[in-house]
Amino acid sequence: MSITFDNVSKKYNNDYVALDEVSFVIKPNEFVSIVGPSGAGKTTLLRMLLAEERPTHGRVLLHDIDIHLLSGKDINFVRRKIGAVFQDFRLLPHKNVYENIAFAMEAAGRPDEEIESDVPHVLELVDLGSKIWNFPHELSGGEKQRVAIARAIVNQPDIIIADEPTGNLDPVNTYDIVQILKKINNLGTTVILTTHNKGVIDSIGRRVITIQDGRIVRDDMTGKYIL
Amino acid sequence: MEKIEFKTKLKRVIKAGFFNFWRSGYISFASILVMIITLSVIGGVIFIGAVLNITMAELRNKVDINVYFITTAPENDILSLKTKIETLPEVSSVEYINREQALDNFRLRHENDQITIQALEELGDNPLGAVLNIKAKEPSQYEGIANFLNEENILSSQGQKIIDKINYFENRTAIDKLSRIVNSVENLGLVTSLALVIVSIIITFNTVRLTIYISREEISVMQLVGASKNYVKGPFVATGILVGLISGLVTTILFFPICYWLGNTTQNFFIGLNVFDYYIGNFFQIAFIIIFSGVAIGAVSSFLAVRKYLKL
Numbered sequence: 001m002s003i004t005f006d007n008v009s010k011k012y013n014n015d016y017v018a019l020d021e022v023s024f025v026i027k028p029n030e031f032v033s034i035v036g037p038s039g040a041g042k043t044t045l046l047r048m049l050l051a052e053e054r055p056t057h058g059r060v061l062l063h064d065i066d067i068h069l070l071s072g073k074d075i076n077f078v079r080r081k082i083g084a085v086f087q088d089f090r091l092l093p094h095k096n097v098y099e100n101i102a103f104a105m106e107a108a109g110r111p112d113e114e115i116e117s118d119v120p121h122v123l124e125l126v127d128l129g130s131k132i133w134n135f136p137h138e139l140s141g142g143e144k145q146r147v148a149i150a151r152a153i154v155n156q157p158d159i160i161i162a163d164e165p166t167g168n169l170d171p172v173n174t175y176d177i178v179q180i181l182k183k184i185n186n187l188g189t190t191v192i193l194t195t196h197n198k199g200v201i202d203s204i205g206r207r208v209i210t211i212q213d214g215r216i217v218r219d220d221m222t223g224k225y226i227l
Numbered sequence: 228m229e230k231i232e233f234k235t236k237l238k239r240v241i242k243a244g245f246f247n248f249w250r251s252g253y254i255s256f257a258s259i260l261v262m263i264i265t266l267s268v269i270g271g272v273i274f275i276g277a278v279l280n281i282t283m284a285e286l287r288n289k290v291d292i293n294v295y296f297i298t299t300a301p302e303n304d305i306l307s308l309k310t311k312i313e314t315l316p317e318v319s320s321v322e323y324i325n326r327e328q329a330l331d332n333f334r335l336r337h338e339n340d341q342i343t344i345q346a347l348e349e350l351g352d353n354p355l356g357a358v359l360n361i362k363a364k365e366p367s368q369y370e371g372i373a374n375f376l377n378e379e380n381i382l383s384s385q386g387q388k389i390i391d392k393i394n395y396f397e398n399r400t401a402i403d404k405l406s407r408i409v410n411s412v413e414n415l416g417l418v419t420s421l422a423l424v425i426v427s428i429i430i431t432f433n434t435v436r437l438t439i440y441i442s443r444e445e446i447s448v449m450q451l452v453g454a455s456k457n458y459v460k461g462p463f464v465a466t467g468i469l470v471g472l473i474s475g476l477v478t479t480i481l482f483f484p485i486c487y488w489l490g491n492t493t494q495n496f497f498i499g500l501n502v503f504d505y506y507i508g509n510f511f512q513i514a515f516i517i518i519f520s521g522v523a524i525g526a527v528s529s530f531l532a533v534r535k536y537l538k539l
Contacts, residue, residue: 018323024249052451052538072456073455076450076453076454076455077453078453079450079451079452079453080452080453084451084452089443090446090448090451092445092446092449093445094246094247094250094251095246099246103449103452103454104452105459106239106454107449107452107454107455107457109230110454111231111235143324148483151452155453198442221510
């Protein structure tokens with residue numbers, strides 16, 4: 001599923017411009033990093049893809065569907081096709097690891113047998129099989145992020161959005177998370193990653209879109225972190 | 228994507244609601260406490276209503292008009308007057324006490340009063356006339372009945388005046404006051420209990436809202452992974468229903484010792500109503516009202532509270 005940002009602008013309170021006529025296309029199975037200083041508009045961009053925010057102008061297309069013209073019900077379907085991972089993990093605190101992942105599958109209307117077989121499998125994929133019955137508060141940051149990734153990929157989405165997923169992690173965990181994202185990409189999923197971490201970008205060696213003050217200033221196919 | 232059955236969805240919602248309730252133990256406990264207070268207020272209102280109703284009915288029963296006849300009044304005339312009064316729409320009952328009964332009653336009342344009894348003996352003849360006790364349906368209707376008796380120039384078949392006196396005009400101020408009190412107590416009782424019920428429901432509502440406010444981040448995460456609105460709402464409503472159900476059960480159980488303890492006090496204080504007997508006698512209705520109120524308040528307040536944090 002290709003992603004198209006077509007001349008997208010976002011203004012807050014009519015004067016603060018978060019995004020200014022941003023246009024780009026992400027082809028299926030790409031691994032794209034979006035970099036830029038804080039407040040450049042990276043998160044706004046991702047939030048629009050999840051239909052959490054509406055553009056002031058322009059269109060955001062998934063394949064050829066403008067997602068901001070969809071009803072709330074259809075947005076739920078789109079969200080099940082997009083797995084999201086955040087800096088602050090956003091796990092459900094009263095559910096254990098198994099239930100956190102199962103919840104995403106339940107939300108997608110998957111039957112019990114599939115949930116029972118897929119959850120342990122996806123946890124093995126992020127190397128967290130031993131913590132299946134733990135609650136989020138019993139996990140380290142790196143472990144929480146792996147649960148979040150497992151939750152994001154369990155419905156076999158077409159796209160993974162990772163908004164600063166390594167922002168709260170130490171270098172070892174950062175490296176692991178990036179490896180997992182690369183693995184997911186190799187299995188055929190589009191990955192969109194935002195980060196501040198120069199080392200992460202340089203180690204991936206894939207397409208990099210650089211945003212500054214709401215505008216795209218660079219778009220390199222095998223980019224480095226340049227600011 | 229496979230479609231799953233409604234039954235599976237329902238099972239998941241109930242399970243999630245139960246876990247939600249169980250794992251946020253302290254918060255659930257607090258909601259239950261607040262809910263118990265609300266349900267106790269609702270139950271209390273039922274009891275107060277019953278006590279008021281029964282007490283008022285008793286008081287009303289105690290009010291009557293006594294029509295005293297002269298000693299020579301013929302019984303036939305009195306009985307025909309009784310029939311006439313009974314046809315009045317305001318009258319609920321008329322009791323005839325003949326001269327002998329009146330004397331017996333008098334003797335009984337003055338059993339321990341030797342002087343009065345002696346005086347009565349010395350008179351030889353029965354000095355008491357027959358009496359009609361008239362009860363109205365409403366305290367406010369006594370005046371009309373009294374006026375009817377006064378205006379109708381009631382004479383015997385021989386054209387002689389047979390009514391000695393009607394005690395309404397002596398009791399009038401007392402009766403007026405009582406009927407005013409009866410009305411205001413009923414109105415006040417209604418307004419106060421309504422106000423109490425509303426206030427406690429609002430407090431419960433806000434408690435539930437706070438517990439869900441704590442979960443607002445969770446709600447947004449659930450939506451972010453693509454859960455539909457109803458699937459997010461469901462477990463919270465299930466938790467609310469569970470809180471209501473448990474609170475309702477605890478409240479009905481708590482009412483046993485409370486009513487037992489209050490039973491004798493109320494029996495002495497209010498006219499003849501033992502709240503414990505009343506509770507036992509009407510247990511199923513009262514328990515149903517309390518538990519149903521709990522479930523309804525829990526479900527509705529959870530439903531409304533979650534809705535506030537749902538986007539899309």
